[in-house]
Amino acid sequence: MTIQEIETKHGFEFPLLYKQLEADGMLNIGEYGPNWYAEVYPTLKDNPPLLLHSYDFESLNLKSVAEEIEELRDPDNYRNIKSEFKFIPFAKSGGGDHYCFFLNEEDNGEVPIVFVWHDMNEVNYLAKNLQDFIFKVLLIDMSQQDVYNELSDEEFRSDLESVFKSHKRYLSTRQRFILEDILKREIIDYEINVSPKIKESARGLLTDVELESIVNDVIPFDKMNQSFKYSND
Incomplete structure (x- = not known):
């Protein structure tokens, strides 16, 4: 096909x-x-x-x-x-x-x-x-090391670098520069405020707060995170 x-x-x-x-x-x-x-x-x-x-x-x-x-x-x-x-x-x-x-x-x-x-x-x-989607997913990946499956820091960084290498040609110049800059950083531990009383530990190259800021600035979309129903059921 x-x-x-x-x-x-x-x-x-x-x-x-x-x-x-x-x-x-x-x-x-x-x-x-x-x-x-x-x-x-x-x-x-x-x-x-x-x-x-x-x-x-x-x-x-x-x-x-x-x-x-x-x-x-x-x-x-x-x-x-x-x-x-x-x-x-x-x-x-x-x-x-x-x-x-x-x-x-x-x-x-x-x-x-x-x-x-x-x-x-x-x-x-x-x-x-699609271009903005790829950029957004790569950003999310950089913010969330898979600690659940015990992905090492070396594997985490290696996977990010290999994906960036094969995907960068499909991104805008600005998107490329942002991801290149983030890839140079040290890995950090941070907390995500799930609710006023619940916090989750996370690990990555950027926090969820910075991630949201970059997304809103670089790939603004008035319907981002909105939803609708696909059936009458």
Whole structure:
């Protein structure tokens, strides 16, 4: 299945950046399965395809994209997504939620990125286009070392540097400079204020507060973090 075949079948066009990623082999993640992490992942980690090391993000190859489009548009699908909503999935979470292009709100070739939940009737806006989404996810990755799985400081920094190396050509000059600067920093421990009474320990190259400030300044989006329902159920 090619990008052109998917576009022709469903009557839309992927964003130009997504087509560039595909042409550059950035969507080649192999076939997910029980042996993927042991056999495929080691061949990808030094020149990572799309957001390979990002938390709860599994890029889809084109065959899977085609299958997931059919699934979301199936009138018998359990989500009962309204027919007027045009979601084009390009990645999934580990739990089965979808990262999608939201074609309904394309503006001059810019297509918003949304997160479509599988187990609740909700869609969250993430970024106004794919470039901003990639930048935002890389920032989040830099702020959140995976201490739960005991990722060492060396592995954390190595993964960030390898992803930045393979992704920087797809970012704006300003976005590139910001990430380059952050990558030079020392790793810090900080606390996230989850609520007035609850704090969580975190570790990374920047705090959640600085992260939010950079996102608001560099990739402003009036619908960032807003949500809507995808069905009448």
